[in-house]
Every structure is written in structure tokens, then in C-alpha cells.
Amino acid sequence: xxxxxxxxxxxxxxxxxxxxxxxxxxxxxxxxxxxxxxxxxxxxxxxxxxxxxxxxxxxxxxxxxxxxxxxxxxxxxxxxxxxxxxxxxxxxxxxxxxxxxxxxxxxxxxxxxxxxxxxxxxxxxxxxxxxxxxxxxxxxxxxxxxxxxxxxxxxxxxxxxxxxxxxxxxxxxxxxxxxxxxxxxxxxxxxxxxxxxxxxxxxxxxxxx
Amino acid sequence: xxxxxxxxxxxxxxxxxxxxxxxxxxxxxxxxxxxxxxxxxxxxxxxxxxxxxxxxxxxxxxxxxxxxxxxxxxxxxxxxxxxxxxxxxxxxxxxxxxxxxxxxxxxxxxxxxxxxxxxxxxxxxxxxxxxxxxxxxxxxxxxxxxxxxxxxxxxxxxxxxxxxxxxxxxxxxxxxxxxxxxxxxxxxxxxxxxxxxxxxxxxxxxxxxxxxxxxxxxxxxxxx
Numbered sequence: 001x002x003x004x005x006x007x008x009x010x011x012x013x014x015x016x017x018x019x020x021x022x023x024x025x026x027x028x029x030x031x032x033x034x035x036x037x038x039x040x041x042x043x044x045x046x047x048x049x050x051x052x053x054x055x056x057x058x059x060x061x062x063x064x065x066x067x068x069x070x071x072x073x074x075x076x077x078x079x080x081x082x083x084x085x086x087x088x089x090x091x092x093x094x095x096x097x098x099x100x101x102x103x104x105x106x107x108x109x110x111x112x113x114x115x116x117x118x119x120x121x122x123x124x125x126x127x128x129x130x131x132x133x134x135x136x137x138x139x140x141x142x143x144x145x146x147x148x149x150x151x152x153x154x155x156x157x158x159x160x161x162x163x164x165x166x167x168x169x170x171x172x173x174x175x176x177x178x179x180x181x182x183x184x185x186x187x188x189x190x191x192x193x194x195x196x197x198x199x200x201x202x203x204x205x206x207x208x209x
Numbered sequence: 210x211x212x213x214x215x216x217x218x219x220x221x222x223x224x225x226x227x228x229x230x231x232x233x234x235x236x237x238x239x240x241x242x243x244x245x246x247x248x249x250x251x252x253x254x255x256x257x258x259x260x261x262x263x264x265x266x267x268x269x270x271x272x273x274x275x276x277x278x279x280x281x282x283x284x285x286x287x288x289x290x291x292x293x294x295x296x297x298x299x300x301x302x303x304x305x306x307x308x309x310x311x312x313x314x315x316x317x318x319x320x321x322x323x324x325x326x327x328x329x330x331x332x333x334x335x336x337x338x339x340x341x342x343x344x345x346x347x348x349x350x351x352x353x354x355x356x357x358x359x360x361x362x363x364x365x366x367x368x369x370x371x372x373x374x375x376x377x378x379x380x381x382x383x384x385x386x387x388x389x390x391x392x393x394x395x396x397x398x399x400x401x402x403x404x405x406x407x408x409x410x411x412x413x414x415x416x417x418x419x420x421x422x423x424x425x426x427x428x429x430x431x432x433x
Binding site: 088092104143146 | 330334
């Protein structure tokens with residue numbers, strides 16, 4: 001279980017505002033995080049990953065403290081071992097598809113499995129500038145999975161994929177998550193998107209601030 | 210027959226300065242590209258000074274600093290047996306300071322232009338800052354590293370004012386190509402001056418041309 005009780009001052013177009021959140025997320029299921037633009041969905045994922053640090057509060061994951069402002073403790077990004085699918089993909093321009101995955105795992109069989117999940121085998125030697133937007137997004141998902149993270153944070157991970165491919169991938173990903181016992185927090189802009197695949201929904205409204 | 214010694218000396222000075230500045234410049238440029246603070250801005254202003262300062266001003270202060278009559282020069286000579294005035298080592302040291310902005314500036318901009326998220330992605334994969342630096346950040350600024358190295362090399366090759374102040378005109382030790390041109394003109398030996406000048410022009414033009422050709426590729430990089 002992920003227990004969050006934090007306050008973070010964030011800059012918005014309205015000025016600096018306090019982002020306050022107290023909630024829990026269940027482990028080993030997919031939770032969709034929905035909400036309007038500017039509600040703090042991406043900030044929430046970054047706070048959990050340790051990429052953004054709150055000013056107050058604490059975060060506990062499966063009984064372990066990841067962040068505690070009162071104790072001035074924050075587990076490093078590396079030690080949190082989350083998988084993160086960035087909204088802008090954040091691919092490494094110097095690496096091919098295969099090299100992205102080799103950066104996360106030394107297991108060639110697992111790399112083949114990942115490539116097959118996203119139907120990326122034909123593009124294994126391509127660098128990001130030789131991939132379409134959808135292919136880049138699929139690679140971003142695979143790279144996040146390459147380290148077999150216990151917690152996967154996905155920020156709008158299917159926005160560039162066509163409906164048919166998205167459905168095929170989700171079926172395969174759900175199987176993988178079940179085998180690896182992955183906890184998934186998935187940010188989506190649309191409230192009804194991915195409904196059939198997720199176990200829970202958390203709606204982040206602007207009033208949560 | 211043309212004496213090629215000054216040309217070799219210039220090339221040696223430029224190569225050594227470029228190599229050392231790559232080692233020093235890359236970490237400094239990375240540090241400067243991180244979030245701005247007043248201290249970083251002051252350091253950056255100091256590093257940029259040789260771009261705008263007359264070389265004779267820099268040369269004069271370095272001459273004073275390295276002189277065995279003054280504290281730093283005395284200390285260097287007594288404890289490290291290092292004589293930096295009128296020596297090749299002195300030229301290298303002065304060139305490091307004089308050419309520093311030519312190395313730092315392109316590298317700093319390149320680091321600053323890299324999306325922050327690519328380093329963050331690497332961290333979330335469990336990679337340390339050092340691994341991220343060598344496997345992700347450095348390979349993705351390789352065009353800028355090449356440009357910075359070539360600019361530094363070409364700039365050091367043409368250095369005159371600082372070299373004259375610090376090194377003087379000792380054949381085989383501090384008499385580099387730019388000094389040899391000045392020396393030849395002073396003795397009315399225009400033929401030798403022309404030889405040195407033409408050779409320096411040809412080398413520098415080839416280098417600048419190489420940068421332009423190489424950087425045509427860089428424009429296709431996703432960060433441009």
C-alpha cells in the first residue's frame with residue numbers, strides 16, 4: 001500500500017499554490033489517476049518517484065518510509081526503484097531501442113519479451129529520431145518495465161497509440177503486471193479511458209489543493 | 210628553408226591545452242549548467258573575462274602572479290620547482306586560462322539544452338549520477354564537445370598577446386608561430402612572416418571548415 005500525506009508548493013499560472021494530498025493507493029493493482037489539467041497529476045507521480053520533494057508530510061510504500069519531512073529523510077530516486085513513463089517520453093537520443101532496454105536489464109530473453117509486448121521487434125536497432133511518435137511512446141513504456149519495477153508510474157502512457165494497438169498492449173501488459181506483482185499508477189487525462197483495465201480510480205480535483 | 214619549430218610548438222601547445230581543458234572544462238560546464246546561483250554567475254563571469262579582456266591585461270597579471278619575486282611564483286618555484294615565466298609550462302598554464310571560455314561556453318549551453326527528464330529517466334532506472342553523466346549526458350553532447358575542442362585548439366593556435374607577455378620569444382621553448390610572424394616582421398623578413406602566416410591561416414581555416422561540416426549533422430539532432 002502507498003500512503004501519502006504531503007504538502008508541496010507548486011507554481012501555476014495563478015501564482016504559487018499549495019498542493020495538499022492525503023490518500024492511499026492499493027498495491028498490486030492498476031489505479032487510474034484522473035483529473036483536469038493542472039490538478040497536479042504529474043506532480044503527484046514525480047513526488048512518489050522522488051523527482052520532486054514536498055515541503056511537508058510523509059510517503060510510505062509497503063510499510064517502508066520513502067519520505068518524511070519531519071525526519072528530513074528522503075529515499076534516493078535510485079533506491080526507490082520505480083518505473084517511470086514520462087509524458088515527453090524522455091528517451092535517450094544516443095541509444096537504439098535495444099540499447100534502451102539493455103540499460104535497464106542484462107536479460108536478453110526479457111528484452112525479447114518486452115519487444116514483443118509492444119510489437120517493437122522490427123525497430124530494435126532504431127534510435128529515437130528514427131521512430132514515430134507512437135513507437136517512441138511504446139519504447140518509453142518498455143524502458144520503464146526493463147528494470148522490473150515493483151511500482152510503475154505512467155504519465156499519459158498511451159496518448160499517441162491507436163485504439164487497436166493500445167488494447168492489444170494493455171492485455172499483454174496486464175498479464176505481465178500480474179506475473180511481476182506490479183503496482184501501477186496510471187495518469188490519464190480522460191476519466192473514462194482505460195476503465196476496463198484498471199482496478200481502481202483516484203480522481204484528483206483542483207479542490208484537493 | 211623555413212624553420213618549422215614554431216609551428217610544431219604552436220601545435221603542441223594547442224593540443225596540450227585542448228586536452229587539459231577537456232578534462233577541466235567538461236565538469237565545470239556541467240556544474241555551471243545546473244540551477245543558477247549568485248556564486249555560479251560570478252564564477253561564470255570570471256571564466257568569460259578572457260573573451261572581453263585585452264590579452265595584454267591578462268598576460269600582465271599572469272606575469273605578475275608567476276614572477277618569482279611575488280608570492281605565488283615564489284611558492285611555485287620553491288615547493289614545486291615550477292618556473293612559469295618564460296617557460297613552455299607557463300604558456301600552457303596561461304593558455305588554459307585564456308582559452309577556458311572557448312571550451313566552457315559551448316559545453317555549458319549543450320548541457321543546459323538537454324531535457325532534464327532524460328537524466329531523471331536514468332535515475333529512476335537505478336543509475337547513479339556518474340553513470341548517467343557518462344552513459345547519457347556526455348554522449349548526447351558529443352557534437353558540442355567536438356566544437357568546443359576545435360574552437361579551443363584553433364584559438365590557442367592563434368594566441369599572441371598572452372604568449373608574448375608570459376613566454377617572451379625563446380626559440381624552441383616559447384617562440385610559437387604567432388610570435389615567429391611578429392619576430393620576422395620586426396627583422397623585415399617578410400618572406401618568413403608570410404610562410405608562417407599562410408600556414409597558420411591554412412590550418413585554422415581547415416579546422417573551422419571541419420567544424421562546419423561536422424555540425425551539419427548536429428542540426429539533425431533532436432535537441433536542435
